[in-house]
Amino acid sequence: xxxxxxxxxxxxxxxxxxxxxxxxxxxxxxxxxxxxxxxxxxxxxxxxxxxxxxxxxxxxxxxxxxxxxxxxxxxxxxxxxxxxxxxxxxxxxxxxxxxxxxxxxxxxxxxxxxxxxxxxxxxxxxxxxxxxxxxxxxxxxxxxxxxxxxxxxxxxxxxxxxxxxxxxxxxxxxxxxxxxxxxxxxxxxxxxxxxxxxxxxxxxxxxxxxxxxxxxxxxxxxxxxxxxxxxxxxxxxxxxxxxxxxxxxxx
Numbered sequence: 001x002x003x004x005x006x007x008x009x010x011x012x013x014x015x016x017x018x019x020x021x022x023x024x025x026x027x028x029x030x031x032x033x034x035x036x037x038x039x040x041x042x043x044x045x046x047x048x049x050x051x052x053x054x055x056x057x058x059x060x061x062x063x064x065x066x067x068x069x070x071x072x073x074x075x076x077x078x079x080x081x082x083x084x085x086x087x088x089x090x091x092x093x094x095x096x097x098x099x100x101x102x103x104x105x106x107x108x109x110x111x112x113x114x115x116x117x118x119x120x121x122x123x124x125x126x127x128x129x130x131x132x133x134x135x136x137x138x139x140x141x142x143x144x145x146x147x148x149x150x151x152x153x154x155x156x157x158x159x160x161x162x163x164x165x166x167x168x169x170x171x172x173x174x175x176x177x178x179x180x181x182x183x184x185x186x187x188x189x190x191x192x193x194x195x196x197x198x199x200x201x202x203x204x205x206x207x208x209x210x211x212x213x214x215x216x217x218x219x220x221x222x223x224x225x226x227x228x229x230x231x232x233x234x235x236x237x238x239x240x241x242x243x244x245x246x247x248x249x250x251x
Contacts (some may be wrong), residue, residue, distance in 0.1 A: 091163045
């Protein structure tokens, strides 16, 4: 399943990034690995398709691993949100070097607690049971692997390492997490959709693609020249609709 949108080219200081609609094979693979799949939603007055990454099915939610930050005020929260967005984009190419096959969705999030805010990073991790990540031997991997699948800890460790390397390379501070906590999607507040990695493919989840977005330059500087595009939002569905989001699943 792919959108009718034609390929776009994004000009950056480092060269062109080709942004093409998500391919049928990538879409099917993504839907296979995500626990509740993906739905396509066509706009009423156009042929454009937007996608919903299903993060809630009835009362069941998808869990992410939250890199727990300390609470800050709104000004600091906005600053951290921008910095985390840049660090995630910078870390993605480094993470790809590990050659994992599963899905990594690293997202900045902002949780409003009234007069204080959590502005952090959460990782939604869906390992490939047959992928390289499932064969990596990491001490004490049982907790996350048991909950999220064999290979989760390898993917988690690789991305956190990439974030630290990106912080050192860019000079943008990476906050020190006070914990790594599995949390359901609705406890994370607002998610800022940017990119996901499916194996060696980067997929942009942004609903708007613009050259003003600095993350394209960050990717191109790291020799990423091709990105697939699946404009998406987090959605919830009922179990009745699960067969549409994840065909072949027995419910």
